[in-house]
Amino acid sequence: MLISSLNSASFADTLILIVAADTANLQATKQQGDVVRIYDQTTDQTLGFNIFHVSQYLPDLTGNGQVFLTEDQVTKLNQLLTDNGFAGELAADLSPKFVIGYVKSLVAHPDSDHLSVTEVEVDHGQTLQIVCGAPNVAQGQKVVVAKVGAMMPNGQIIWPGALRGVSSDGMISSARELAVPNAPQKRGILVMPADIPAGTPFDLEKAAQVVAAQNAAE
Known part of the structure; x- marks a missing residue:
């Protein structure tokens, strides 16, 4: 990494x-x-x-x-x-860290009344298990996934982890967490258009257009 x-x-x-x-x-x-x-x-x-x-x-x-x-x-x-006397141990990592994901499945967390355990398809056909606490997450959505190795705009780094004993390899992100302009401050993930293929690198300009349309519809 x-x-x-x-x-x-x-x-x-x-x-x-x-x-x-x-x-x-x-x-x-x-x-x-x-x-x-x-x-x-x-x-x-x-x-x-x-x-x-x-x-x-x-x-x-x-x-x-x-x-x-x-x-x-x-x-x-x-x-x-x-x-300078150190080992040249760095390895390039060219894979995108913010991608569009497809929520393939969603079940209730076994030890929480507000968390969900999702299976999300990302790039290269890979499926990630991600624990999500957003109230609006649902099966069949296209979402923005911050993969392991992503650095959020606030400096938070996404590492493999676990929430209440269930492993989670990434984060389904809100517009606010992604620093999308005019992002709503209420809780909830950013739901992207259904026609964007899973694995597509995240586009901040496209996300801003989605947020603007959602704000106008409210």
Whole structure:
């Protein structure tokens, strides 16, 4: 897994790389040149890297929030790591993290009166089990799925997890969580048009049009 982000307001010219979820053990850091390795102090597992002055190494890298690195950019970063005495362990991840999903099935959570356990088809024919607490989720919908490895606009990272003992690999998202312009503030997932194929990468402009139409109809 490789989650990459830029936040120019808080960390100028710094690329933040996450390769594993935080662990319960103490974390430690080691800096060599413009590279800081963050790792589990007990197991020595790498959790991530901070790359300072990243524009010197990836001058074409732009964006704010989660950014997606090309294979060439990852190769250059691995060279930077090895040049500074670290293992070049980064692997490119080119799969979309926000996609249209099709809710194939939905059943009540066995230990909750407000959660549902869904089976959602996403890209490449993959089906994910996702626990959802939205009151408007229903079988047959097209929804927006934040897959494992997605970084939400508020900085939250989606990891594999469990809700009340049921595993959940992703999140069915609301317009507000996706930072869609003029998103309603009430609880409820964003339901997308039925004719969008499952696995289609999420399009913020299209979502804004859907939200505008839904707001006008209310």
